[in-house]
Amino acid sequence: MSIYGFxxxxxQQLKSxxxxxxxxxxxxxxxxxxxxxxxxxxxxxxxxxFMAKLMDLNVPVITVGRHNLSxxxxxxRVNDYHQLPQALFCLNDISAIGALKACKDLSIDDMPTVSxxxxxxxxxxxxxxLAEAASKLMIESIESDGQRLDPVEQVFPTxxxxxxxS
Numbered sequence: 001m002s003i004y005g006f007x008x009x010x011x012q013q014l015k016s017x018x019x020x021x022x023x024x025x026x027x028x029x030x031x032x033x034x035x036x037x038x039x040x041x042x043x044x045x046x047x048x049x050f051m052a053k054l055m056d057l058n059v060p061v062i063t064v065g066r067h068n069l070s071x072x073x074x075x076x077r078v079n080d081y082h083q084l085p086q087a088l089f090c091l092n093d094i095s096a097i098g099a100l101k102a103c104k105d106l107s108i109d110d111m112p113t114v115s116x117x118x119x120x121x122x123x124x125x126x127x128x129x130l131a132e133a134a135s136k137l138m139i140e141s142i143e144s145d146g147q148r149l150d151p152v153e154q155v156f157p158t159x160x161x162x163x164x165x166s
Contacts, residue, residue, distance in 0.1 A: 006064075006131045010040065013135030019142070026050050033057050038138045043067045043077075060141030060149070062134050074141070075153040076133050078125050089123065124159040 011021045019037070026047070029036065036059055041047050043065030051071045054061050061073040090096035133154055141149055 006127050009128055009131035010135050010138075013132060014139070017139050019139070029054070029057075033059075037142050038062070040064065040134050040138060043075075060138060062137055062141075064130055064134060070151075072151050074137050074149075074151055076130050076137070076156070077153070078130070078156045078158050093122075121163045122161045124161050126156045126158070129156055 007021060007023060014021055022035070024032065024036075029039065030053070036057075038060040039054055039057070040062045041051075041054065041064070043063040047063075048067055048069070051061075051063075051067060051069070051073065055071050055073060061071075062076060063071075063073045064076050066075065066077045067073075090099050133156075137152060137154075
């Protein structure tokens with residue numbers, strides 16, 4: 001499921017409680033903070049530099065993923081340390097194809113056939129569960145009568161989807 005699928009699940013969950021979701025980039029958040037009751041942000045290296053400023057906005061902040069520093073935001077993430085890798089893990093199929101090509105260029109491994117590329121093993125992230133948890137936590141945070149909730153960290157399991165390239 002993509003970020004749009006994630007947003008769709010959050011939209012459905014929040015809509016049932018009378019809330020709306022809007023997608024904003026960081027500059028838009030800071031320009032429209034009066035329209036925002038809470039913020040859900042994907043934790044990346046780019047978002048890391050904005051976290052302290054987001055926490056100063058006095059609205060609930062939920063990060064999906066892991067930031068390197070503790071900001072006092074709620075954190076929802078997958079257990080990406082559960083499976084100890086004995087292989088290369090890639091962000092998506094395109095990255096995997098590039099990694100496989102690099103392995104071939106370095107004579108580390110043979111380049112698999114196209115049929116094998118269509119059956120890449122992958123790690124399934126529980127996007128629906130993350131989105132549902134983010135929605136629930138956001139509603140609890142907004143409806144806490146202005147009292148800031150203690151930061152929550154929830155860790156969700158991943159699932160290895162074994163296919164032909166394993």
